Amino acid sequence: MGEPGKLSPSQEFYNLASESICSLQQMIPVESERILSHEIRQSSTWCPPQSGLIKINFDAAVRLNQNTTSLGCIIRDDQGFPMTACSDIRLVALNPLMAEASSALLALQFAKGLGLHDVHLEGDSLTIINAINA
Numbered sequence: 243m244g245e246p247g248k249l250s251p252s253q254e255f256y257n258l259a260s261e262s263i264c265s266l267q268q269m270i271p272v273e274s275e276r277i278l279s280h281e282i283r284q285s286s287t288w289c290p291p292q293s294g295l296i297k298i299n300f301d302a303a304v305r306l307n308q309n310t311t312s313l314g315c316i317i318r319d320d321q322g323f324p325m326t327a328c329s330d331i332r333l334v335a336l337n338p339l340m341a342e343a344s345s346a347l348l349a350l351q352f353a354k355g356l357g358l359h360d361v362h363l364e365g366d367s368l369t370i371i372n373a374i375n376a
Contacts, residue, residue, distance in 0.1 A: 290322045291362040298358075300349040300365045302341035311336045315349035317358070328352045342367035346374065 291297040300315040314329035330348055346365055353361055365371060 288322070290318070291320050293320050295320055295360050295362050296325070296353075296358055297362045297364060298349050298353055300342075300345040300363070302336075302338070302345040304335050304338055304341050306335045309333065309335045311341045311344070313341070313345040313348045315345065315352060317353065317356075317361075326356070339367065339369060342370045343373075346370050 288299070296317055296319060298315055298317050300313075302314070303312045304310075305312070311332040311334060312329065313332065314327065316327040317325045319325055328348065332344070336344060342365060346363065346367075349363065363371075363374065
C-alpha cells in the first residue's frame with residue numbers, strides 16, 4: 243500500500259476525470275449548441291493499447307422518440323480481447339455531449355469498481371476526451 247493520505251495514480255486519475263466531467267456538465271446548458279456544432283465524429287479503426295495497458299472504449303446513443311439514453315463501455319486487454327463490458331439506460335433523452343460525458347463517467351466508475359488501473363480511455367467525443375485530459 244502507498245503512503246497514508248496519499249492517493250494512488252489511478253485514484254488521482256479517476257478524481258481528475260470526474261472533476262473534469264462535472265465541470266463540463268455544468269457548462270453544457272449554456273454552451274451546448276456551440277460545442278456540439280464544433281464536434282466532429284470520424285470513423286476510425288480500433289487499435290489495441292500499449293503492452294500492459296487496458297483499453298476502455300465508451301459510447302452513448304440518444305433515442306429521442308423513446309426518451310432514452312443508452313450508455314456503454316467495453317474493456318479489452320492489450321491483445322484486443324474483451325475482458326468485460328457494462329451498459330446502462332437512462333430514462334431521459336440527454337443531449338449528445340451530456341450522454342457522452344455520462345458514458346465516460348460510467349466507464350470510469352466501472353473500471354474503478356473492478357480495481358483496474360493503467361487504463362487507456364477512448365471515446366469518439368473529442369470534447370469529452372479533451373475535458374478529461376485538461
